[in-house]
Structure formats: C-alpha cells, structure tokens
Amino acid sequence: MLTLIIRRLLLAIPTILVLTVLLFFSVSTLLGTPSSMMLGEDASPQAIAELNALYGFDRPVTVQYVDWLHKALTGDLGRSFTTRDPVANSIASALPVTLELAFLAIGLAVLAAIVLNSLPSAQRIVRPLVVALNLAGIAMPNFVIGIVLIFVFSVNLGWLPSTGWVPWSAGIGTHLEHLILPVVTLSAYYFGAFSLVYRAELADAYTKLYIQTARAKGVSETGVAFRHALPNAVLPVITFAGLSMGQLVGGAVVTETVFSMPGIGRLFVGSIAGRDYPVMLAVGMLVVVGVVVMNLIADILYRVVNPQIRLG
Amino acid sequence: MNARISIAAGMAIVVSICICALLAPYLAPYVPTHSSIDFLKGPSATHWFGTDELGRDTLSRVIYGARTSLAVGAGAALVSVLIGAPAGLAAGYLGGLFDAVAVPVIDLFIALPGLVLALIITVMVGPSLLNLVLVLGFVMWPTVARLVRGQTLAVREMAFIEAAVAAGGSSTWIIRRHVWPNIMRIVAAQFSLTVSFAIITSASLSFLGLGIPPPTPDWGSMVRTGYDFIGVNPAMSFAPGVAIAVTVLGFYLMGNAIK
Amino acid sequence: MSGLAPSLPPQALLEVDNLEVSFVAGSRIVQAVNGVSFSIASGETLAIVGESGSGKSTTGLAMMGLIQRSATTAISGEVRLRRKADGECDVLKLSGRELRKVRGNDVAMIFQEPMSSLNPVYSIGAQIGEAIRLHQHVGRAEAQAKALVLLKDLGVPNPEKCLTSYPHQLSGGMRQRVMIAIALSCEPSLLIADEPTTALDVTVQAQILDLLATIQRKTGMAIIFITHNLGVVSLIADRTLVMYAGQVVEQVPTGELFERPRMPYTAALLRSLPRLDNERLAGERLAAIPGSVPNAGHPPDGCRFHPRCDYSVEGICNGERPGLTACGTDHLVRCFRWREIEPGAAA
Numbered sequence: 016m017l018t019l020i021i022r023r024l025l026l027a028i029p030t031i032l033v034l035t036v037l038l039f040f041s042v043s044t045l046l047g048t049p050s051s052m053m054l055g056e057d058a059s060p061q062a063i064a065e066l067n068a069l070y071g072f073d074r075p076v077t078v079q080y081v082d083w084l085h086k087a088l089t090g091d092l093g094r095s096f097t098t099r100d101p102v103a104n105s106i107a108s109a110l111p112v113t114l115e116l117a118f119l120a121i122g123l124a125v126l127a128a129i130v131l132n133s134l135p136s137a138q139r140i141v142r143p144l145v146v147a148l149n150l151a152g153i154a155m156p157n158f159v160i161g162i163v164l165i166f167v168f169s170v171n172l173g174w175l176p177s178t179g180w181v182p183w184s185a186g187i188g189t190h191l192e193h194l195i196l197p198v199v200t201l202s203a204y205y206f207g208a209f210s211l212v213y214r215a216e217l218a219d220a221y222t223k224l225y226i227q228t229a230r231a232k233g234v235s236e237t238g239v240a241f242r243h244a245l246p247n248a249v250l251p252v253i254t255f256a257g258l259s260m261g262q263l264v265g266g267a268v269v270t271e272t273v274f275s276m277p278g279i280g281r282l283f284v285g286s287i288a289g290r291d292y293p294v295m296l297a298v299g300m301l302v303v304v305g306v307v308v309m310n311l312i313a314d315i316l317y318r319v320v321n322p323q324i325r326l327g
Numbered sequence: 328m329n330a331r332i333s334i335a336a337g338m339a340i341v342v343s344i345c346i347c348a349l350l351a352p353y354l355a356p357y358v359p360t361h362s363s364i365d366f367l368k369g370p371s372a373t374h375w376f377g378t379d380e381l382g383r384d385t386l387s388r389v390i391y392g393a394r395t396s397l398a399v400g401a402g403a404a405l406v407s408v409l410i411g412a413p414a415g416l417a418a419g420y421l422g423g424l425f426d427a428v429a430v431p432v433i434d435l436f437i438a439l440p441g442l443v444l445a446l447i448i449t450v451m452v453g454p455s456l457l458n459l460v461l462v463l464g465f466v467m468w469p470t471v472a473r474l475v476r477g478q479t480l481a482v483r484e485m486a487f488i489e490a491a492v493a494a495g496g497s498s499t500w501i502i503r504r505h506v507w508p509n510i511m512r513i514v515a516a517q518f519s520l521t522v523s524f525a526i527i528t529s530a531s532l533s534f535l536g537l538g539i540p541p542p543t544p545d546w547g548s549m550v551r552t553g554y555d556f557i558g559v560n561p562a563m564s565f566a567p568g569v570a571i572a573v574t575v576l577g578f579y580l581m582g583n584a585i586k
Numbered sequence: 587m588s589g590l591a592p593s594l595p596p597q598a599l600l601e602v603d604n605l606e607v608s609f610v611a612g613s614r615i616v617q618a619v620n621g622v623s624f625s626i627a628s629g630e631t632l633a634i635v636g637e638s639g640s641g642k643s644t645t646g647l648a649m650m651g652l653i654q655r656s657a658t659t660a661i662s663g664e665v666r667l668r669r670k671a672d673g674e675c676d677v678l679k680l681s682g683r684e685l686r687k688v689r690g691n692d693v694a695m696i697f698q699e700p701m702s703s704l705n706p707v708y709s710i711g712a713q714i715g716e717a718i719r720l721h722q723h724v725g726r727a728e729a730q731a732k733a734l735v736l737l738k739d740l741g742v743p744n745p746e747k748c749l750t751s752y753p754h755q756l757s758g759g760m761r762q763r764v765m766i767a768i769a770l771s772c773e774p775s776l777l778i779a780d781e782p783t784t785a786l787d788v789t790v791q792a793q794i795l796d797l798l799a800t801i802q803r804k805t806g807m808a809i810i811f812i813t814h815n816l817g818v819v820s821l822i823a824d825r826t827l828v829m830y831a832g833q834v835v836e837q838v839p840t841g842e843l844f845e846r847p848r849m850p851y852t853a854a855l856l857r858s859l860p861r862l863d864n865e866r867l868a869g870e871r872l873a874a875i876p877g878s879v880p881n882a883g884h885p886p887d888g889c890r891f892h893p894r895c896d897y898s899v900e901g902i903c904n905g906e907r908p909g910l911t912a913c914g915t916d917h918l919v920r921c922f923r924w925r926e927i928e929p930g931a932a933a
Contacts, residue, residue, distance in 0.1 A: 030435065038447075154576035156527045156547075158534045159568035162554055166565075170558050224697055225705040230652055231697075232717045232768065233690035235682070242716075246707045258438065265442030269531050273554070283443075284535055287450045299447055306438050 020315055027311050034303045039080045039296070087300070093293035095286075102297045105282060110301075112180060113278035116270065117263050119194065120201035125256050127202070128209035132217060133245055135236040149210045152203035157266050161200040161273035168196060179274030197274040201266050205259055209252050216248035223247075250317065257313025261306035334584035340577025347393040355387035359544045367560045377562040380552065388544040389566050395545045396526050396574060399459050403525035404518045406464025411471025412514055418472065419479025429472070436469035442528055449537045456539055459532070463525045474517050478510045512585060519582030523575040530571050546571050594625075594666050594674055599808050600649070600693075600776055601625040605663035607644050607653055614883035618644045620832035622663075628775065631802065631809045633823035633840065635816065635855070639879045641832040642812045646778045649810075650695050651677050651685045667692060670775055691721040694769035698781040700761035704753035710764050711749035717771045736767040740797060759790035763797070770801065780812045795822055816859055820844060825916075828852050831880050831890040834910065837918040846930050848919040850895045851875075853929035889922065897927050 086093070093102050131145050152160070169177035179197035183190050220226070221244055229243045268280035275281070279298060286294035347354060356375075363382035370377045376385035418429040448462045532538045533547025541548065546567035553564025594601055607619040619641040626632045636642045647653050649665050665677040670692050677688060689695075697703045704713060714733035715726060724732070730749065737745035740763050753761060762782060769777055779798070783791040799822060802809060811823060819826055819840060826843050828836040828851065836849040847853045854875045877894035880886055886893050892903040902922050910918045913925075921927075 034435070150576060150579075151572070154523075154579055155568070155572040156530050156534075156575070158531065158550060158554075159564075159572060162550065162557065162564055162568065166557055166561055224699050224702040227652065227697060228703045228765070228768070229705070231650055231689055231695040233686040233688075233720045234716070235686055243705055247705070261438050262440045265440035265531075268442060268446070269534065272535060283446070287446065288536065295447070295450070299443075302440065302443055306440070310438055 023311055023314060027307050031304055031307050034307070035084070035300050036080060038299050038303060039083065083296075087297075093297070095291050095294050102293050105294065106279065106297060106301065109277055109279045109282045112276055113264075113267050113271070113280060116179070116194070116197060116201060116276065116278060117260065117267055119198045120266075121205060121256055121260060121263065123198055124202040124205035124209055125252060127206050128213050128252065129245065129249060132210055132213050133240045135240045145210060148203075149207035152205075152207035155203070157200060157204065157269040158273050160203050161196070161270060164196050164200060165273070177274070179271070179276035180278075197270050197276060200273070201263070201270045204266065205256070205263075208259070209255060212255055213248060213252045216251055217244055220244045220247045254313055254317045257316060258310060260309040260313075261302075264302050264305070330584060333580045337577050337580030337582075337584055340573055341581055344393050344397065344574050344577060347390050348397045351391045351394055355384075355390045357384035357387040359383060359388045359391040360542045367556060367563075369560060370562055376566045377560055379549070379560075379563050380556060385549075385563060385566050388549060389546070389570050391544040392546045392549065392567060392570065393574070395456070395539055395543060396529070396571070398456065399463065399529045399539075400522040400526040400574075400578070402460035403463035403467060403529075404521040406460060407467035407471050407521050408514060408518055410464065411468035412475050412510075414468070415472035415475025415477075416479050416510070419476040420483060426476075429476075433469045433473050433476075436466075437473060441466045441524070442531055445528055445532060446535070446537065449532060454532070454537045454540060459529055459539065463528055466528070467521050467524060471514070471517055471521065474513055475510055478513050482510070516582045516585035519578045519585060523578035523582065526571065526575050526578070594668055597627050598625045599628050599630075599668050601664075601666045602645075602649065603664040603666065605645065605648055605665065606661065607641075607648050608660050610658040611883065616883050617832050617885070619648065622829070622832075622834050624827055624834065624837060626776070626808050626810060628808050629802065629806045630825065631811060631823050633811045633813065633819040633826045634829060635813060635819055635826055636829035637814055637879055639831075640829040642829050643780055645829070646695065646780050646810065646812050649677065649778060650689055650693060651680065652695075668775070670773075687721070690717055690769075690774070691772045692774055693776045693778065694772070694774040695778040695780065696762070696765045696769050696782050698784055700758050700765060700785060703765055704761060706753055708752075709749065710751055710753070710756070714749075714764065714768050714771060717768045721772045732771070733767065736771060737763075740767055742767075758786050759793065762786060762790075762794055766794075766797065766801075770807075773805065774807065776808045776810065778810045778812070781814070782811075783818065784813070784815065791818070798822070816855060828855070831885060833890065833920065834918070835891065835920040837910070838914075839916055842914070842917060846928075848913050848917065848924045848929070849921050850897050850927070850929040851891045854894075854896075856930070889920070897923055897929065899923065 083093075090103055091101070094100065095102055095105060098105075131141065134141060155163075165177045168175045175196055176193050177196070179193055181190055181193050226239055226243060229239050234243065264280070267278065268283060270276070271278045271280035272284055279301070282294065283298045285291070286298065361383060363378070365374070365378050366380055366382040368374060368378045374384050374386065376389065379385055379388070414429065418426045418433075445462050445466050448465070449458065452458050452462070529538060530547035530550070533545050534551045536548075536551070538547050539545045549567040550564045550571075553560070553567070556563055602625070603623050605619055605622045606617070608615050608617045610616075622641070622645055624632070634642045634645065644653065648661060651665075653659060653661055655661055661678060663678065666674055667677055667688065668674055669688070675684070675688070677685070677693075680688065704710075708716075711730050711733055714736065715729040718724065718729040718732055719726070722729075733749060734745055737748055742748050742760065742763055748756070748760070748764070753764075756764070765782075777798075783794050786794065795818065798809060801807060809822075811818070813819060823840045826836075826838060826840045827834050828843075828849060830851050836843070836847065836852050838847075843852065844856065847856060858874055875894055880890055880893070886904070888902075888904040888906060889895070889898070889908050892898040895903065898904070908920050908922050910920050911924070913919045
C-alpha cells in the first residue's frame with residue numbers, strides 16, 4: 016500500500032512539471048511579450064524593448080521558465096503589474112477565501128445528495144422534488160442561480176446579504192450568514208451530479224442479497240438504508256467529490272464574481288481584465304498543481320477506505 | 328425519471344430553440360440592436376420581457392441570442408467530436424504505444440477545470456465567435472476521446488471483429504464497417520451533452536466579460552449587464568438566464584435519452 | 587376482524603394457510619404462489635422441493651414477511667406463528683415494528699449465496715453483533731463475546747480471527763457458517779434455509795447439513811429447507827412438500843416420497859436424478875422431464891402439469907383444476923388419477 020502511494024506521488028511531480036512547462040510556454044508564445052500587453056498595442060517598439068530588457072523578457076523562453084520556477088519554489092512569484100504587490104501575498108490572502116467556499120460547497124453537496132436520496136420513508140414525495148432540484152442545478156449556469164438567489168433572498172426578502180465575504184473578525188454568525196448564498200450557488204451543480212451517481216449506486220446496492228439478510232435479521236428500513244446500503248453506495252460519490260475539487264475552481268471563479276468575494280477566482284478574473292501576467296501565471300500554476308494533488312488524494316483515499324483493496 | 332418524458336421534453340426544447348435561431352427575424356417583434364428611449368421598462372404589452380438599459384427589446388434579444396448560443400454550442404461540439412472521435416478510435420483500436428501515451432494525456436485534460444482552461448486560452452487569443460468555438464471544442468475533445476476509446480475497446484473484444492479479420496479485412500476497413508456504427512450512438516449522445524456544456528461555459532465566459540463582443544445579443548453578457556440593474560428591472564437578466572437554463576436542459580435531456 | 591380467528595393446533599409451531607402471492611409483470615398478473623398450505627411442528631424438518639420458478643423461494647420469503655405489499659405485489663392468506671414469548675400472531679398482518687421483532691428472533695432465514703449475503707464493508711463480528719443487539723439488550727463487548735461462542739460452537743477454526751475478518755477474506759463454506767451463526771444468534775424457534783448448500787461444493791455441503799442436524803438435536807429448532815436437490819432432501823427432511831407452478835402437488839413423509847410417489851411430477855423428478863445403481867447407466871441419457879415450467883402468467887387449463895405428464899388423459903386432466911386429496915396416512919397429492927396410476931413404479 017505504502018509503495019503504491021509513494022509511486023503515485025513520484026508520478027505526480029513530473030506531471031506537474033510537464034503541465035507548468037506547457038502553461039508557461041503557451042502563455043509566452045501566444046501573448047507575445049508581456050511588455051506589449053502592458054504598454055498597449057500603440058506603444059513604440061523602443062519602449063517595448065526597454066521594458067523587455069528590464070524584466071528579462073528578451074531572454075530565451077526556456078531560461079525564463081527555469082528562472083520563474085526557481086523563484087516560485089522559494090515563494091517569490093513576482094509582482095503584480097497592476098498593483099505592484101508581491102503576487103505571493105495576494106494569493107496567500109485570497110486562497111483561504113476560495114478554499115473555505117469550495118470545501119463548504121462540496122460538503123453541502125455531498126451531504127445533501129446522500130441524505131436526501133437515502134431516506135426510505137416519504138420517498139414518493141421527496142424523490143421527485145430532489146430530481147427537480149438536481150436538474151435545475153445541472154442545467155442552470157452558476158451565475159444565473161446566484162443572481163436568482165440574490166434577487167429572491169436579498170433584494171426582495173432581505174433575509175440574506177448579497178455579498179459573500181466578511182472577515183471572521185466581524186463575528187462567526189455574520190461571516191457564515193454572508194456565505195450561505197454563495198455556498199448554495201456553488202454546490203447546486205454538484206448536488207445534482209452527486210445525486211445522480213449516488214442514486215445509481217444505491218439502486219445497485221439494494222439488489223444485493225445482504226440487504227435481504229439485514230431485513231431478515233430484523234433491521235428497520237431506515238437502518239437498512241443508512242447502515243447497510245449507504246456505506247456500500249457512498250464510496251464512488253466520495254471519490255467523485257474529491258475529483259470534482261479541481262473542477263470546482265471554474266465554478267468558484269463565477270461565484271466569487273457574482274458575490275464579490277475576494278478569492279482566487281476573482282483575483283484571476285481581475286488579472287485577465289488587467290492583463291496582469293504574473294498573477295495570471297501564478298494562479299494558473301496553482302490551479303494545475305491543485306488539481307493534480309486533489310486527484311492524488313482522492314485516489315489514495317479511495318484505496319484506504321475500501322476494505323477490499325486495503326486488506327487484499 | 329420517466330424516460331419517455333425526458334426524450335419528449337428534450338426534443339421539444341431543442342426544436343423550439345432551433346426554430347428561434349433559424350426564424351429569428353420573423354419571430355422577434357423588434358430589431359435586437361435597435362435602441363430607443365424606452366429604457367429599463369418592465370414587461371408590458373408592447374415589450375413582453377421589457378427593455379434593457381439602451382431601450383432594446385429584451386424578448387427580441389433573447390430570441391436572437393439563440394443564434395449565438397446554438398452556433399457556439401453546435402460548433403464547439405462539432406470540433407470536439409472531429410478531434411476526439413478519431414483520437415479515441417485510434418487509441419482504442421490500435422492500442423500499444425499510442426494508447427499508452429494518449430490515456431494519461433486525456434485523463435489529465437479531463438481533470439483540469441474546463442472554464443479555467445477556456446478562460447486562459449480565450450484571453451490569449453481574444454474573444455470572437457470562431458475563437459470561442461475552437462477553444463471550447465479544444466477543451467471538450469478529451470471527454471469525447473475517452474468515451475469513444477472506451478466503446479472501441481468494448482467493441483473490439485467482440486468476436487465478430489475476429490471473424491472479419493479472419494475473412495481478410497484490413498484494419499481501416501474493419502473500423503469503418505464494424506466498429507464505427509456501434510460507436511455512433513454514444514457519439515451522438517455525447518454531442519448533445521457537449522452542446523449543453525459549451526452553452527453553459529460560453530455563457531459563463533460572456534458573463535465574465537470574455538464572450539462575444541457587443542452589440543451581438545448574447546445571453547451570457549445580457550445576464551451580466553442585467554445584474555447591475557437587478558433591483559430595477561429583473562427581467563433583463565432573468566429572461567436570458569432562463570433561456571440558457573432551458574436550452575441546456577433540453578440538450579442534456581436529449582443526450583441522456585440517446586444513451 | 588371480529589369473531590373467532592382460527593388458531594394454531596397445540597403442537598404446531600407455524601401454520602401457513604392458503605398463501606397467495608402475485609406480481610404484476612408488464613401487462614399480466616403472475617401468480618407466484620397459488621394457495622399453499624402446510625404446517626410444521628417443533629423439532630421437525632420440512633423440505634420444500636421444486637424446480638426454479640415453482641414458487642418455493644417466494645413462499646419462504648413470504649413467511650418472513652419479506653415480500654412487501656405494493657402497487658405491483660399482492661399477498662393474501664395467513665402465516666400463523668407461535669411466538670417464543672407466548673402468544674400467536676399472523677406474520678402477514680404484523681406492523682413494521684412487530685415484524686422486526688419476529689425476524690431474526692422467532693424466525694430466522696439463511697440464503698443461497700454466501701458470497702453476497704454478507705455486507706462487504708463490515709467485519710464478521712460487527713454483523714453477528716448487530717443481529718444479537720437487535721433483539722437482546724447487551725452492549726457491544728458482550729455481543730462480541732456471544733458471537734465468539736457461536737462461532738466456536740459451529741466449529742469455525744480460529745474464531746477470534748474470523749470475528750475481525752471481512753467477508754471477502756473467507757471461503758464460501760466459512761461464510762455460510764457465519765450466516766448460520768447470525769441466524770442462530772437469538773435462538774429462533776424456526777429456521778428457514780433457502781438453498782443454503784447449492785452454491786457450495788459437495789464436501790462442504792455435507793458439513794453444513796451435519797451442522798444443522800446437530801443444532802436441531804440440541805435446541806429442538808424446526809427447519810424449513812428449501813431446495814431443488816432431492817439428494818439433500820433424503821438426508822435431512824422428515825416431511826417433504828413438492829411444489830410445481832406455485833402450488834403444492836404432493837405432501838408426504840420423506841421416506842414414502844422416495845418409495846412410493848403418487849404425483850407423476852414427483853416421480854419424474856426422482857427419475858431425473860442420476861443414480862449409481864441404475865442398470866440403464868451405460869450409454870443412456872438422463873431422463874429429463876420433457877417440456878418446461880409453464881409460463882406463470884398463462885398457466886395451462888386444468889392440472890398445471892398435464893402438458894408434460896406421461897399419464898395425462900384428455901378430458902380429465904385438462905378440464906377442472908385438481909385439489910389436494912389424501913391418498914394415504916399423512917400423504918396429500920394433487921392429481922385426479924392417483925387411484926389408477928403408480929408413477930413410481932415406471933422404471
């Protein structure tokens with residue numbers, strides 16, 4: 016088992032390297048030099064050349080990459096072109112916001128998908144409702160859901176605020192209150208996707224003989240649902256959830272924009288609008304590394320939790 | 328959910344949207360780019376969905392927006408299938424080194440968030456209809472490839488392939504005559520699902536400011552501008568928002584039903 | 587329902603009265619179990635024999651209340667049970683909570699596939715423990731201790747290791763022993779065994795049967811043994827019920843079943859058994875019963891077996907439906923022609 020984990024880890028490192036190289040090179044070649052981006056298209060070639068020399072953009076791309084990598088590994092991700100702040104700082108302050116949003120959203124989606132689809136009683140009433148919500152979550156784009164929620168709960172009913180972030184110092188209650196709408200928005204799609212997977216697994220689990228054995232022992236239907244069927248059906252959902260963490264970044268980008276949250280997503284969008292090359296690059300790398308790591312963790316977790324693989 | 332209901336609903340929606348797109352000039356009551364002084368009005372008898380901040384009729388813009396969405400959706404799906412299907416077919420049928428290299432690449436691309444990838448590339452190449460189609464197609468081809476590869480592998484195991492080889496067929500002939508028809512259905516289903524994904528992603532890109540440039544009516548950017556006026560004129564963002572959701576739902580249901 | 591409800595005769599433990607189970611399949615109604623009645627006493631072993639599709643498993647499940655009434659499933663009849671804690675009940679009329687008290691406690695059931703009858707994510711100890719704690723007020727540690735004793739009594743080698751193992755780590759025979767342990771954990775008065783040895787190899791089969799017989803001797807538990815294997819029946823059953831197309835077609839003490847079957851179907855079943863002492867052994871095929879089990883949605887007219895029967899007579903066997911008639915002491919048969927024929931004698 017341990018050797019397997021180590022092997023996966025070792026495989027992950029070259030993967031990350033290859034991806035970062037690809038990203039760096041494609042950005043460099045397609046953007047031309049960042050200087051022309053920064054100064055605009057009307058700038059004189061001389062001004063561009065000066066800036067190039069200043070930042071070292073006139074060196075061969077490979078050299079630039081190694082230099083960037085070297086600096087990145089020591090925590091120096093350069094300075095933002097627009098704000099002049101160290102990129103590492105901006106990321107450090109934005110990352111916790113996004114992580115909190117992401118984990119809460121995935122957690123909510125998993126919990127809701129599992130609990131709402133497991134309840135044996137009142138299935139005739141609950142199930143169609145859940146299916147309707149699932150479809151709405153999958154079909155409606157993130158931002159539409161967000162805007163609708165804001166319109167209903169913020170503008171009309173005034174129950175919840177329309178921005179997604181206040182710092183913890185403002186009080187836990189207020190902090191969480193601001194998070195409700197964005198978390199629900201982001202989790203909607205995954206609630207749908209996870210429910211589909213879970214219902215399929217659950218249907219399969221219920222065909223197995225051990226369900227009959229449990230009933231023959233005298234276990235109640237609720238017990239059968241939560242103690243016998245659920246543990247067998249839940250594993251693929253958890254794995255799926257782990258793998259979705261990477262995809263979540265896309266959703267987070269939009270959600271943070273709708274709810275004006277100071278996270279990585281909004282940072283990224285801002286860097287795109289402002290042609291802020293170092294920030295764009297840094298966030299892109301972060302996403303790549305994050306995805307590879309999340310996949311690795313999900314893979315390991317799956318092996319650990321499944322007794323059939325663990326004990327061989 | 329009842330399969331027949333889904334197929335019927337999905338097809339009904341897709342057909343309606345196609346009609347909107349094709350017959351837009353005949354269906355829309357106003358020219359979508361025609362601004363007037365009646366701005367930010369709510370729904371009324373003359374303007375069923377109200378008007379936007381430049382006095383343009385929202386309903387007309389929504390109807391015309393179907394053109395953009397369908398163009399992007401179908402275009403991107405086509406690109407993804409044109410690249411992905413042959414790739415998956417080759418990987419599945421030929422196997423060996425080609426497959427061993429293709430699989431990790433495909434898996435990696437699938438794991439990366441599509442929206443982020445699309446964002447990065449769109450920034451670099453600039454937003455336009457063609458670029459959007461190409462970028463989204465590029466983001467989606469690995470999913471198609473993986474699906475096709477899986478099907479190819481399954482079909483390849485079947486005995487009749489051996490029979491065809493025994494009868495003297497060459498590799499390409501076998502692929503064309505035996506493998507492809509079995510894969511058609513899966514590809515058709517995935518095509519529909521890709522359209523729905525492309526529409527959502529392009530709408531998101533538009534919402535973030537990287538979509539089709541104005542004044543072409545585009546549902547995503549309409550929602551974006553409408554957001555600023557959400558308190559005054561909710562119809563401005565709701566109408567295109569609902570349009571996106573319904574369209575995506577239609578293609579999604581159809582895709583699932585085909586499978 | 588007021589008035590005198592029929593009650594169990596003093597020595598009977600369980601009495602099934604006119605049990606009917608039907609399903610809706612597509613556009614037809616399928617009668618899986620069609621008017622089955624029998625009773626069983628303490629310490630007795632009753633075998634229910636039939637081909638697949640005869641309704642024997644469905645009967646077993648219905649007796650535990652495991653067939654749920656729904657829009658597509660109908661059950662009628664009575665299953666009267668004498669409870670351990672005094673009193674009687676009709677299993678089919680119990681509420682959910684009462685039914686759960688009966689299952690595993692008064693009546694227990696073991697199933698055919700030991701591979702998939704155990705939950706793969708829990709250890710053996712946890713699964714036996716669950717059965718114990720559902721009906722007895724004991725803590726987890728005490729339940730584990732009891733489970734250990736059970737496994738030892740069942741002759742499981744290295745029972746401590748077994749408790750902490752998972753189902754996929756055990757062999758088929760071991761798993762079935764665990765299933766038996768679960769079934770016996772609360773000392774039920776009746777055990778329903780649905781093809782428990784079919785999926786096991788022959789030597790293990792013999793061990794399991796031996797085990798069940800021993801337990802029965804010790805505790806006086808009644809056993810209903812559902813199987814299609816007549817060989818097994820001859821080894822363990824006191825009485826045998828033969829089922830065909832959802833009905834009981836012969837009910838007889840086991841010895842007489844083999845010596846003098848009165849129902850042509852039973853005789854045909856016996857003939858299709860491979861036998862070592864048969865002169866026809868060399869070069870001859872097994873005498874399979876021609877035709878196949880009737881489509882349960884469209885049973886034939888009259889006697890359901892008549893299309894495949896060597897003794898069927900036009901006009902008698904394809905007209906009215908035969909009922910169960912007594913043809914000897916303790917011997918019931920569902921055949922119009924039982925007086926005229928000796929199906930067991932044909933060789």
